[in-house]
Every structure is written in structure tokens, then in C-alpha cells.
Ligand code: HEC
């Protein structure tokens with residue numbers, strides 16, 4: 586973890602007094618004299634959105650590949666029952682999730698984990714709540730083949746898609762091969778489509794890029810609480826508000842050990858550890874956490890204020906703290922500035 590705040594308290598003071606920060610023009614920073622403003626400026630810089638979406642060299646994007654990936658993402662024929670698509674659980678009108686505490690899969694089976702949103706994953710390093718997939722390409726096979734999700738072996742998917750008139754042309758356009766409908770190309774197209782799902786610009790982003798009036802003073806104070814006293818930015822760092830790492834935050838533990846399942850014996854810190862979720866476009870009403878165990882934002886804040894259950898695996902970044910009523914409201918006001926205007930998604934025409 587990078588130390589974030591050499592001058593936490595100064596920043597908090599600067600923010601609560603409503604000092605403005607020198608705007609950035611043409612990419613170069615305006616010199617700022619006041620040390621508190623200087624460090625606020627540096628802090629804000631850590632939350633600046635990148636200008637471009639990264640794609641891996643091995644799977645470069647083309648419009649044809651994105652269009653194919655989108656069709657596959659919305660196509661229920663990728664599931665055995667022909668009734669579950671990726672979008673059944675990752676529904677664009679529910680923030681690319683499903684609004685449920687835990688996902689419901691094949692045969693209406695309730696799964697142990699909550700469906701995460703899938704925005705901003707082009708920048709991700711490890712996928713699933715426990716990080717067991719190291720790329721979006723590798724991840725895409727998992728829900729298709731899982732018996733309690735889409736329940737379709739990849740070979741069966743390929744056979745079925747070969748039987749759908751229209752897919753051959755789409756795959757050829759995207760991949761150009763003679764035998765383009767392969768498991769590898771299915772997952773490559775799905776991964777490419779998902780990399781294009783990026784959160785829209787939120788009021789917070791406009792503030793970061795210098796528009797002082799983009800967010801209210803309460804949200805600016807909330808940012809100071811978030812990065813200061815409450816210590817949230819220790820894990821929810823960077824413009825995606827995640828360090829892409831795994832932590833035990835001391836929630837009610839069940840059978841699911843999270844990252845702990847993959848840790849060598851003796852590595853205590855990974856027991857009960859799950860991937861830090863992004864806080865962009867956070868659902869206003871829960872459910873929250875990997876298993877939907879917390880249902881309101883107030884209860885999330887209570888959990889952090891208490892510091893979580895003390896156990897050997899608890900992250901050392903989890904420290905209890907007290908928030909005044911105002912600080913609590915400010916923190917929530919700040920989190921709301923991470924919400925972008927909803928983008929309308931046109932459903933693809935399936936072949
Ligand atoms: C039955 C509901 C369901 C279906 C169908 C489904 N998912 Fe998911 N998705 C989930 C759940 C639950 C998780 C978390 C799984 C875990 O951590 O073990 C998840 C995790 C993911 C992640 C990882 C996100 C992250 O932040 O690490 C990606 C990417 C993803 N799904 C993409 C897909 C794609 C692509 C499809 C279709 C091929 C799909 N999902 C189908 C429920 C579903």
C-alpha cells in the first residue's frame with residue numbers, strides 16, 4: 586500500500602474551509618504555493634481518470650469484435666437452458682449487476698456470492714471476488730461452464746453457435762480465420778466487449794479536473810474524511826476506488842474463505858479476504874459486500890467505524906473511528922458524487 590497522505594490534517598482543513606485548488610489547463614499543473622493546497626492538488630491527482638482504455642496486445646479491439654462480444658454477452662443460447670445470458674445477472678439497467686444479495690443461477694439455484702458490477706475492468710488485474718481469474722478472457726469461461734450458472738461446456742457452446750445462422754459471418758469479421766467459431770474467440774470477444782464498459786464522467790471527475798463548483802462543500806469535506814480520518818482510501822484508492830487487492834475487513838464470516846482458498850497454508854491475511862470493490866456508481870440501496878450481507882450504506886459505515894471483527898486475518902488497515910453526524914452525511918455526499926449519469930444501452934440484434 587502506498588502512503589497516501591503525508592499531510593492529512595492540513596488537507597482536511599483546506600477542504601473544510603473551502604479553499605479552491607489551482608485548476609489544470611492543457612495538462613500542466615499551475616504552481617501552487619500553499620503547502621496544504623499543494624498536497625490537496627497531489628492527492629486529487631491520484632484520483633484522476635485516465636484518458637484511454639487499455640487493451641492487451643494479445644487481444645486488440647476492433648468494432649467488429651466489440652459488436653460480436655456484445656451479441657454473445659446478451660445471448661441466452663450460451664447457457665444450457667437457453668434462458669440465461671451474461672446480462673441476466675449483469676443487467677445494464679441494474680448497473681451491470683442484478684440488485685440481489687446473491688446471484689441466482691441455473692435451475693434458480695441461489696449462489697453463494699453477489700454479482701459484481703463489471704464496469705472499469707479493463708484496468709483490473711485479478712477477477713472474481715477471490716481473484717481466481719487472471720484475465721477477462723479466462724474469467725469468461727467460468728460462468729459459462731459452471732454447472733450452477735450457465736451450465737454449458739465450452740465445446741457445447743461452440744457447437745451451438747455453429748448452428749446459428751449469422752454467427753459465422755460475425756466471427757469471421759471479428760477474427761478473420763477460416764474456422765473462426767472457437768472457445769478462444771468466444772471468450773476474446775466477450776472480454777473485449779466488457780473492456781468497453783467504463784463508468785461515465787461523474788461530478789467528482791469534473792471536480793478533479795478543476796471545476797470547483799462541480800461538487801458541493803459537503804462532498805469536499807466528505808472526500809477529506811474518506812482520504813483522512815476514515816482511512817477508506819487505504820484500499821479504495823485511485824480513480825476506480827479500488828487497489829485491486831484482497832482484504833479481510835472483518836465481516837461476518839461464513840464458509841467462503843475468499844482469497845484464503847488459494848493462499849498457501851500459513852498465510853493468515855488472505856483468510857476471509859475478498860477483492861476491494863470499486864465505489865464508482867455504487868448502488869444507492871445495497872445490498873453490499875461479496876455475499877450481500879449488509880443492506881444499507883449506513884450499516885456499511887457502522888461496520889467500518891467499529892473496525893470489523895478482530896481476528897488474525899483482519900487487515901491492519903481496519904481501524905475503528907468515530908464520525909460525527911455531519912462527517913457521516915459528508916462522507917455519503919462524497920460517495921454520491923461518484924455516480925455518473927446513466928448511459929442508455931441499446932440491446933444488440935442477435936443473429
Ligand atoms: C448466474 C448469474 C451470473 C451469470 C449468468 C454471469 N455472471 Fe458474471 N458474475 C456473477 C457472480 C456471482 C460473480 C462473482 C463470482 C465469484 O466471485 O466467484 C461474477 C463475476 C463476474 C466477473 C468478475 C468481476 C470482477 O470484478 O472481478 C466478470 C468479468 C463477469 N462475472 C462476467 C460475466 C460474463 C462475461 C458472463 C457471461 C459469459 C457472466 N459473467 C455470467 C454472476 C453471473
Ligand code: HEC
Nearest residue numbers: 815816817819820832859860861862873874875889900902
Ligand atoms: C482494508 C481495506 C479497506 C478499507 C480500509 C475500506 N474498505 Fe471498503 N471494502 C474493502 C473490501 C475488501 C470490500 C469487500 C469486502 C467483502 O465483500 O468481503 C469493501 C467493500 C465496501 C463497500 C461495499 C461495496 C459493494 O459493492 O458491495 C463499500 C460501500 C465500502 N467498502 C466503503 C468503504 C468506506 C466508506 C470506507 C471507509 C470508511 C472503506 N470502505 C474502507 C476494503 C476496504
